Amino acid sequence: MVKVYSFDGCPWCDKVKKYLTARGVEYEVRDIEENADFAAECEKISGDLTVPVTTIDGKNFVLGFDKRKIDELLATA
Amino acid sequence: MKERIHKDVVIIGAGMAGLTAALYCGRMNLDTLVLENAIVGGQIANAVDIENFPGFISISGGDLIATVQKQAENFGAVIDEFDTIERVALKSSPKIVETQEKIYAAEVVIIASGMNRRKLPLPEEKKFAGRGVHYCELCDGHAYDGKIIAVMGGGNAAVDAANFLTKYASKLYLIHRSEFRADEVSQKRLRANDKVTVMLQTEIKALRGDKRLESVEVFDKVTGTTKILAVDGIFVNIGVEPNTQLFKDELNLSASGRIIAGEDCRTEIDGVFAAGDVREKEIRQLTTAASDGTTAALLAENYLAKLGG
Numbered sequence A: 001m002v003k004v005y006s007f008d009g010c011p012w013c014d015k016v017k018k019y020l021t022a023r024g025v026e027y028e029v030r031d032i033e034e035n036a037d038f039a040a041e042c043e044k045i046s047g048d049l050t051v052p053v054t055t056i057d058g059k060n061f062v063l064g065f066d067k068r069k070i071d072e073l074l075a076t077a
Numbered sequence B: 001m002k003e004r005i006h007k008d009v010v011i012i013g014a015g016m017a018g019l020t021a022a023l024y025c026g027r028m029n030l031d032t033l034v035l036e037n038a039i040v041g042g043q044i045a046n047a048v049d050i051e052n053f054p055g056f057i058s059i060s061g062g063d064l065i066a067t068v069q070k071q072a073e074n075f076g077a078v079i080d081e082f083d084t085i086e087r088v089a090l091k092s093s094p095k096i097v098e099t100q101e102k103i104y105a106a107e108v109v110i111i112a113s114g115m116n117r118r119k120l121p122l123p124e125e126k127k128f129a130g131r132g133v134h135y136c137e138l139c140d141g142h143a144y145d146g147k148i149i150a151v152m153g154g155g156n157a158a159v160d161a162a163n164f165l166t167k168y169a170s171k172l173y174l175i176h177r178s179e180f181r182a183d184e185v186s187q188k189r190l191r192a193n194d195k196v197t198v199m200l201q202t203e204i205k206a207l208r209g210d211k212r213l214e215s216v217e218v219f220d221k222v223t224g225t226t227k228i229l230a231v232d233g234i235f236v237n238i239g240v241e242p243n244t245q246l247f248k249d250e251l252n253l254s255a256s257g258r259i260i261a262g263e264d265c266r267t268e269i270d271g272v273f274a275a276g277d278v279r280e281k282e283i284r285q286l287t288t289a290a291s292d293g294t295t296a297a298l299l300a301e302n303y304l305a306k307l308g309g
Helices: A011-022 A036-046 A067-075 B016-027 B061-074 B137-144 B156-165 B184-191 B286-307
Strands: A002-006 A027-031 A053-055 A061-063 B003-012 B032-035 B078-080 B085-089 B095-099 B102-111 B115-117 B148-152 B171-175 B196-199 B202-208 B215-220 B225-230 B233-236 B240-242 B272-274
Touching: A002 A011, A002 A036, A011 A027, A011 A067, A011 B137, A027 A036, A036 A053, A036 A061, A053 A067, A061 A067, B003 B016, B003 B095, B003 B286, B016 B032, B016 B061, B016 B286, B032 B102, B061 B078, B102 B286, B137 B148, B137 B156, B137 B233, B148 B156, B156 B171, B156 B184, B156 B233, B171 B202, B184 B196, B272 B286
Parallel strands: A002 A027, B003 B032, B003 B102, B032 B078, B102 B272, B148 B171, B148 B233, B171 B196
Antiparallel strands: A002 A053, A053 A061, B085 B095, B095 B102, B115 B240, B202 B215, B215 B225
16 A cells, blocks of 8 residues: 655645546555654654655655656556 | 647646636637646645735635636646656747657647745755755644744745744744845734744855754854854745746746746747746736736637637
8 A cells, every 4th residue: 555644735745645646546644743653654764754755665765746756666566 | 659749738837827828728728738847836835825816805825726727627728737847849830848758749838837946055955955954834844843943034935934834943043144025014923923033134154964954054244253053954935036947948038037028928939928927027926927827828829810820
């Protein structure tokens, strides 16, 4: 399952979610403002709290919106 | 091999100017595509409270732009905010706009690519970008909950960003090289906050830190002294610059980098129009962006009608 670390009101997070929706990809939103565990996970994955962070396995991730990199990440699923 | 697709009109940029042009082109039954490399809505996408757009006492930028987008889409315009533009060839016939995935050929191109935030002009900026140096308070402010924040700039955008970031900051410095340009109401609100120290006539001269930003060197222009300020993050709001990198070899740009076009939005290339803040002009407001979008679309239709004979 694709996970998107993000929070409400973050425009680039919304763009990633819109893109995944447009591609018909199911994803789980992990809100780092609402859930401290998700924030800690996000920091562990990317080393920072800058979002959006998109990941499948919790190791490889895409920071921000980069269509090519997200496509590559999705291709690994 | 990229797919080649024909359109009557390709609009570059989905801010107020681009979406208004799309709305008008759609209403005139023109086959219209809008491409956006960043965020739909452009500079106003994140605006909390717009009070100077006729028809609304107060509306958020997100709500206003979502409405205009819906209007444009209702009239058949297609908006693609995912496929990034890589190259344009505006002098050819038809004109070409090439994205990562497709090649669009169109008789008319309306450039409404707007402005980008100006980057911090320091050599360490790249090292700390996203690691203490930020440009979007709404996107990254949350990462500084309980931390020390500096905001750089003295215009409305900077002071609004500072006011917003006080909800996270344990301490906030507003650092600006001259005097405030922001409106009085925003200034007063900022100065009234106990967490805030306003430092006018000061400049950030260097960024320090190992892997992340840890402090900044601040030069006081009045006293001529430099001091080190411990900060966890700075949010840069030192103005905007036109988003014209794609067009610099195709069109005449002004000294400020904007596209030279008259009030009719026509550039020196027939069928290429410039609308909104990217066009060199004296007044740049949301209302004038909508006006430019309207003008460019109507004259685009006029141009297409003449081409069709």
